[in-house]
Amino acid sequence: MTASSEKGVVPLFRSGIKRLLVCVWLLAATISSHAASPIRYRLTFPEPQHRWMQVDVSFTELGAETLELRMSRSSPGRYSLHDFAKNVYDVHAFAADGRELPTTRPDPYGWNVAGHGGAVTVKYKVYGDRVDGTYLGIDETHAHINMPAAIMWAHGQDDRPATLTFVQPRGMTWQVATQLHPGASPLEFTAPNLQYLMDSPSEFGPVVMRQFTVGPSAFRFALHHAGTDAEVDGYVKDVEQIVRQEGAIYGEYPDYEPGYYTFLADYLPYASGDGMEHRNSTVMTAAESIAGSRLDLLETVAHEFFHCWNVERIRPKGLEPFDFDRANVSGELWLAEGFTQYYGPLVLQRAKLVDVASTSRTLAGLIEAVSEHSGRLVRSAEDMSRMAAFADGGQTTDRTNWSNTFISYYSFGGAIALALDLSLRERSDSRVSLDDFMQAMWRKFGKPGGSGEGYVDHPYTIIDAEEVLAGVSGDRAFARDFFARYIQGHDVADYTRLLSGAGFLVRKRNAGRAWLGDLRLESRGGARVGSLVDPTWPIYAAGLDQDDELRQVDGQRINSDADVAAVLHRHKPGDTVSMVFVDRTGLAKTATVNLAEDPHIEVVPAESAGALSPAQRAFRDRWLGPT
Numbered sequence: 017m018t019a020s021s022e023k024g025v026v027p028l029f030r031s032g033i034k035r036l037l038v039c040v041w042l043l044a045a046t047i048s049s050h051a052a053s054p055i056r057y058r059l060t061f062p063e064p065q066h067r068w069m070q071v072d073v074s075f076t077e078l079g080a081e082t083l084e085l086r087m088s089r090s091s092p093g094r095y096s097l098h099d100f101a102k103n104v105y106d107v108h109a110f111a112a113d114g115r116e117l118p119t120t121r122p123d124p125y126g127w128n129v130a131g132h133g134g135a136v137t138v139k140y141k142v143y144g145d146r147v148d149g150t151y152l153g154i155d156e157t158h159a160h161i162n163m164p165a166a167i168m169w170a171h172g173q174d175d176r177p178a179t180l181t182f183v184q185p186r187g188m189t190w191q192v193a194t195q196l197h198p199g200a201s202p203l204e205f206t207a208p209n210l211q212y213l214m215d216s217p218s219e220f221g222p223v224v225m226r227q228f229t230v231g232p233s234a235f236r237f238a239l240h241h242a243g244t245d246a247e248v249d250g251y252v253k254d255v256e257q258i259v260r261q262e263g264a265i266y267g268e269y270p271d272y273e274p275g276y277y278t279f280l281a282d283y284l285p286y287a288s289g290d291g292m293e294h295r296n297s298t299v300m301t302a303a304e305s306i307a308g309s310r311l312d313l314l315e316t317v318a319h320e321f322f323h324c325w326n327v328e329r330i331r332p333k334g335l336e337p338f339d340f341d342r343a344n345v346s347g348e349l350w351l352a353e354g355f356t357q358y359y360g361p362l363v364l365q366r367a368k369l370v371d372v373a374s375t376s377r378t379l380a381g382l383i384e385a386v387s388e389h390s391g392r393l394v395r396s397a398e399d400m401s402r403m404a405a406f407a408d409g410g411q412t413t414d415r416t417n418w419s420n421t422f423i424s425y426y427s428f429g430g431a432i433a434l435a436l437d438l439s440l441r442e443r444s445d446s447r448v449s450l451d452d453f454m455q456a457m458w459r460k461f462g463k464p465g466g467s468g469e470g471y472v473d474h475p476y477t478i479i480d481a482e483e484v485l486a487g488v489s490g491d492r493a494f495a496r497d498f499f500a501r502y503i504q505g506h507d508v509a510d511y512t513r514l515l516s517g518a519g520f521l522v523r524k525r526n527a528g529r530a531w532l533g534d535l536r537l538e539s540r541g542g543a544r545v546g547s548l549v550d551p552t553w554p555i556y557a558a559g560l561d562q563d564d565e566l567r568q569v570d571g572q573r574i575n576s577d578a579d580v581a582a583v584l585h586r587h588k589p590g591d592t593v594s595m596v597f598v599d600r601t602g603l604a605k606t607a608t609v610n611l612a613e614d615p616h617i618e619v620v621p622a623e624s625a626g627a628l629s630p631a632q633r634a635f636r637d638r639w640l641g642p643t
């Protein structure tokens with residue numbers, strides 16, 4: 017901006033001065049392009065056995081303002097606050113001439129540096145001992161780096177490119193797997209801006225790498241594990257099937273900015289189970305091995321890879337651009353996470369990696385999560401999404417009543433996806449499905465891309481999603497009704513009817529069995545109620561709740577869950593039994609309970625409980641068969 021306005025002034029001057037000013041303008045233009053000079057990060061590992069990393073960061077051409085250095089409070093894809101500054105120490109800032117600059121702490125998350133003369137190198141240590149999709153894990157086997165947990169950045173420098181140089185720990189020959197762009201040397205990488213840098217986890221360790229292509233798209237699987245190469249080869253073949261099935265849903269793959277998509281997997285006994293999506297990569301961590309937990313690990317692959325469309329590019333407005341200074345909130349996580357949760361196991365079925373019995377259990381889990389949970393009555397799916405900042409990795413010191421009032425937007429959204437998929441298929445004789453909805457969302461909001469790498473120019477709102485459903489279904493009233501009832505309202509879909517079309521029975525798991533609630537007793541100076549009592553349980557009306565001691569049911573002394581089960585076994589739904597309990601203040605109470613029928617359901621393939629009709633088989637094949 018400054019350079020172009022100077023250029024406009026130049027013709028007003030005599031030629032000599034004009035030439036001089038042109039030189040000044042060229043110099044200014046040069047400086048202006050230098051203003052995008054990269055922020056340089058150098059990561060070294062002097063004592064990996066003590067689980068810390070040394071980070072040196074150099075900022076140049078800063079101008080006169082105070083440099084506001086920050087550690088993130090949040091991390092893309094994880095919605096609670098993590099306050100990564102807590103593991104940063106030994107922070108020192110230096111001017112270009114090597115003089116140490118004083119730092120001040122404007123808040124717990126940042127360091128301000130004034131009077132720096134335009135260039136600052138900041139050096140700090142950061143401790144990290146958690147291998148997952150959010151934190152930092154340093155030891156003698158690897159440096160597993162999620163950038164927000166590790167990297168100090170500065171306000172106002174979002175558009176600057178960055179270079180990262182990894183320095184090999186003494187005696188190691190590790191390699192880096194990352195979605196960062198390759199740099200000038202094998203251990204140097206670049207990012208075009210802060211958003212992309214923060215979105216680029218990097219595994220520096222003894223990774224094994226496999227590659228495959230689907231059409232013009234390239235995929236890399238980088239694994240750090242304790243298993244064999246043969247296990248990796250077989251596993252990556254399954255990963256490729258998942259990638260193919262998900263590509264078929266959207267009809268194409270995104271243009272991965274580095275030219276390939278990278279799976280970063282750490283299957284190590286000291287890893288924490290996790291999966292985290294990024295634009296061109298995913299981090300998947302587990303304490304399990306390929307040999308021991310292949311299907312569970314593949315389900316994470318299917319979930320995370322689906323995110324390279326849904327959430328990374330088909331992006332809710334509340335998450336774009338991501339703000340590293342605060343918790344980011346979206347009312348659309350039922351779609352961003354929940355629909356992804358639905359497609360993970362569905363794609364395993366389409367890839368023939370699981371059987372119909374396994375899929376039946378998955379369906380039952382989704383249905384139970386919403387239909388038998390009283391949380392649905394007090395918070396809609398949209399409300400649940402906005403709870404993410406508290407529920408996703410957040411910790412509370414005080415007790416909450418979330419077991420009665422909060423349903424994870426993963427399972428809630430998964431159940432909505434199931435209802436929507438089956439409704440669309442039912443209405444259209446299987447010509448229209450949720451796949452069409454996802455593809456339409458991709459074309460409208462994801463595919464147009466962003467003005468810069470790491471950005472999405474057309475994030476969607478809930479109104480946009482309803483509009484797309486109106487278009488895909490060809491029925492605006494249907495879309496409005498579905499959103500009003502199941503997403504913004506408190507209704508539950510008729511899964512029994514919807515699933516019968518696909519040849520699945522939804523039935524009571526313990527039909528005819530008397531039930532007083534999913535009571536769980538703990539032996540703590542008597543048989544004490546170990547969890548909140550749900551308002552939908554028969555014993556809720558009796559006044560019993562968490563920590564109360566249950567003494568008698570139907571005149572029988574109670575010491576454990578088995579004693580309760582023995583009493584219930586002698587009764588049937590509709591019976592009334594007496595109850596004696598002592599509340600946590602020591603007050604003895606009596607009550608009567610009207611027993612209900614155990615409401616828990618199971619989903620059973622029709623062929624195992626009778627017969628599967630040709631129409632049901634055709635519907636099911638279109639739904640669960642390969643695409």
Ligand SMILES: [Zn+2]
Pocket residue numbers: 157158159160219221240282
């Ligand atoms: Zn690793």
Ligand SMILES: [Zn+2]
Pocket residue numbers: 293319320323353356
């Ligand atoms: Zn997810």
